[in-house]
Amino acid sequence: MRLLITGGAGCLGSNLVERYLPLGHDILVIDNFATGRREVLPSMPGLTVVEGSVADPMLVGRAFSSFRPTQIIHSAAAYKNPDDWREDAATNVIGTINVVEAAKRIGVRRFVNFQTALCYGRPERVPIPVDHPLRPFTSYGISKAAGEAYLALSGLSWLSLRLANVCGPRLAIGPIPTFYQRLKAGRSCFCSDVVRDFLDIEDFFLAVDLVLRDDAPTGFFNISSGEGHTITDVFDMVSAHLGIAPAEPVPVVSPGPDDVANLVLDASHTEAVLGWRARIGFAETIERQLRWYDAHGVSAIHSHLRPPTAMEGA
């Protein structure tokens, strides 16, 4: 395949480059390195990297015209400054429209979008089924939901994968790298009183393999373990792995106003339609992540959340 990956220097994008490049596929990455890093991409024949923003329609148009992709993975997203609505809208809405329009012009075979579970907003029921209403209330969630809605309007052969917290190489968001880095540096930690759904990247890969096939069903799919775990569960695992137990029990704080208490996705529709379900359990997923940090360290951590006021600057 001729695979175009937007945001290909980010966590998920770069892992997909590493998965598909050695199989002989040609890959073109478009990334502005807002949260991704050029140096994580291998210098190998078959990989072309275009530095720039998906919000630039000329750049996107030129990349599509010269590369002529057959499959798209749209992984680029802006989220790192929750107050920068314009950047979120430029990347997640206009950028998605630019990529969708270019894909229509070229006539791609398949368009795979990655969606945040924050598109559901504060869910009425958990685990959240894929037909749950979308009620995003943060800049990231609102803009990602709008981008996804334009894709659904496109007439392309498209899928939108609504993702749980995917764990894998270079993960630089969320509690696992944060606890790992802070505990090792002897800094204090706190746990937000929320429940999350953690998915191992090997399970995520199998889902992406499936949906890139021309004959795979289209539409919206939750890609998740379907199991909820508290942030304190994660903290306990990181602390045990590092052998660093804090003197006092770790404080548990209320989630901030921009956070959601329980984000666990119901993937039963995905299993029924795609025949996919997560195989790797929570403890193994977290342990594999921690072993990766042991070997490679933790890079700069990004977040789409503001720190709870009580713990700001902690």
Ligand SMILES: NC(=O)c1ccc[n+]([C@@H]2O[C@H](COP(=O)([O-])OP(=O)(O)OC[C@H]3O[C@@H](n4cnc5c(N)ncnc54)[C@H](O)[C@@H]3O)[C@@H](O)[C@H]2O)c1
């Ligand atoms: N990792 C997860 O667990 C998870 C969960 C839910 C949804 N997602 C979605 O998956 C996608 C990838 O997430 P990730 O965790 O790899 O994040 P990431 O920040 O590591 O990757 C996003 C990439 O997009 C790039 N980017 C940002 N703005 C851009 C722009 N205007 N033009 C081109 N590139 C731009 C960044 O530099 C980065 O390389 C995102 O769409 C995100 O919303 C990820």
